[in-house]
Amino acid sequence: MKQFAELAGVFGYLSLLTVGGGMAAFPELKQLTVETYHWVTFPELMHYYSLGQLAPGPNMMMVASIGAQVAGLPGAAVVLVAFILPTGLLTFGIGRLWNRLANWPWRPAVQRGIGSVAVGLVLAGGIVLARGALSGPFYIVLAVLVFLLLIRTKINPAIPIVLSGAIGLGVYFFG
Amino acid sequence: MSKRTANSAAPLPLAPPPSLWRLFVAFFIMGGTSLGGGVIAYLRTGLVMRYRWLDDEHFVELMAISQSLPGLNATNMSILAGDRLRGWPGALVAGLGMCLPGASLMTAAAFAYGIGGDDPASKAFLRAIAAGAVGLISVVLVQLGAKMLTEFADYIFVALTAGLVAFLHVPVPYAMIGVGALAIWWHRPRKAGPGKAAEAPGKEPAP
Numbered sequence: 148m149k150q151f152a153e154l155a156g157v158f159g160y161l162s163l164l165t166v167g168g169g170m171a172a173f174p175e176l177k178q179l180t181v182e183t184y185h186w187v188t189f190p191e192l193m194h195y196y197s198l199g200q201l202a203p204g205p206n207m208m209m210v211a212s213i214g215a216q217v218a219g220l221p222g223a224a225v226v227l228v229a230f231i232l233p234t235g236l237l238t239f240g241i242g243r244l245w246n247r248l249a250n251w252p253w254r255p256a257v258q259r260g261i262g263s264v265a266v267g268l269v270l271a272g273g274i275v276l277a278r279g280a281l282s283g284p285f286y287i288v289l290a291v292l293v294f295l296l297l298i299r300t301k302i303n304p305a306i307p308i309v310l311s312g313a314i315g316l317g318v319y320f321f322g
Numbered sequence: 323m324s325k326r327t328a329n330s331a332a333p334l335p336l337a338p339p340p341s342l343w344r345l346f347v348a349f350f351i352m353g354g355t356s357l358g359g360g361v362i363a364y365l366r367t368g369l370v371m372r373y374r375w376l377d378d379e380h381f382v383e384l385m386a387i388s389q390s391l392p393g394l395n396a397t398n399m400s401i402l403a404g405d406r407l408r409g410w411p412g413a414l415v416a417g418l419g420m421c422l423p424g425a426s427l428m429t430a431a432a433f434a435y436g437i438g439g440d441d442p443a444s445k446a447f448l449r450a451i452a453a454g455a456v457g458l459i460s461v462v463l464v465q466l467g468a469k470m471l472t473e474f475a476d477y478i479f480v481a482l483t484a485g486l487v488a489f490l491h492v493p494v495p496y497a498m499i500g501v502g503a504l505a506i507w508w509h510r511p512r513k514a515g516p517g518k519a520a521e522a523p524g525k526e527p528a529p
Contacts, residue, residue, distance in 0.1 A: 164498070167395075170459055173462070176346070178484050182417065191435075192453075193448075193452045194435065194439070197448060197451040198428065198431050201424050202423075203355055204422075204429070205394040206394075207424045208421060208427070210427075211387065212431055212432035212435070213432070213436070215498065223425070227421070229464075231421060234391070235393060235397065235401055238387070238393050238397075238402060241387060242401070245383075252511040255509065259505070260502055260507075261390050261505075262478050263483070266463065267484045272459070280449070289453040290457040292457065293457025294457035294469065297461040298414040307454060307458075311454030312436055312450050312454070315446045315451070315452055316446055319443055
């Protein structure tokens with residue numbers, strides 16, 4: 148029971164940090180799930196995150212994997228509700244307030260200020276992920292190739308991600 | 323965001339709001355087919371182009387709210403669009419439909435990982451896709467930055483936030499509130515002068 152409460156608390160808290168995208172919560176996600184509670188190891192967390200890039204829908208649905216690894220199906224359910232419900236209610240409420248806020252003189256300031264911080268948080272998440280994932284020249288080359296491919300073309304991002312996995316497998320078997 | 327494509331020509335009338343069941347099915351399908359992130363693009367194709375439940379103007383407005391609030395953008399978008407179309411029950415079924423497919427798959431992935439996660443071949447696969455994911459997040463970062471950062475000071479706020487969190491290990495809420503307050507103050511509304519900061523942030527489409 149204590150474990151479910153901890154899962155709910157951690158993921159409810161993490162959901163509040165996802166301004167601008169799920170990646171913004173990644174540094175704190177790593178801190179809490181790996182170092183504080185030892186629910187997953189850092190490589191496991193990175194693997195789930197990467198698999199989450201392949202799954203359809205919002206990419207942070209990978210939090211369900213952590214819940215499932217800790218406490219099976221009920222764990223996954225608790226984590227999902229904690230991660231989605233509070234911010235969902237907040238969005239719902241603000242969405243209804245939006246028209247009244249439309250002429251608030253501070254609104255553009257708030258939007259731009261939060262925008263910069265959100266980009267900064269995504270960058271921090273990327274740095275934390277890169278520290279774990281880019282453990283050698285081979286992985287750096289893969290990341291750069293995926294970056295170049297995606298910034299120059301409009302292909303579905305899942306394709307280069309699956310291709311990197313295939314290249315990793317190829318190197319493992321034939322390299 | 324809006325590109326100079328054909329969709330500005332002769333706007334079609336909006337379709338009537340769907341039933342709750344149809345709404346759920348539509349979001350479930352979008353949630354289940356939007357592979358590899360970038361769900362917003364799939365949502366626009368579905369809501370604006372295919373079903374004609376929202377026009378582009380509304381869509382962009384809802385997107386702006388979704389991105390400035392905590393919560394996953396795609397989930398927030400679904401909740402707001404569902405509310406527009408069918409009130410709170412609509413928000414509920416749209417959010418559920420969007421999240422269910424990915425959440426079920428990732429739950430299943432955890433069990434599959436428990437079985438195969440220690441296999442060296444699957445480790446090689448997963449490590450390589452983690453590297454690919456770094457490439458993907460860098461692209462998202464560049465695109466997000468191009469859209470949100472309009473002046474030099476914005477880049478300072480980005481660097482400050484990232485530096486505090488990733489290198490100095492400042493807890494995210496402190497960094498968010500500290501740098502956020504600074505950035506909001508920087509962009510504060512000023513009395514109508516020769517009007518540089520008083521107007522809305524530059525929304526002109528990229529050339």
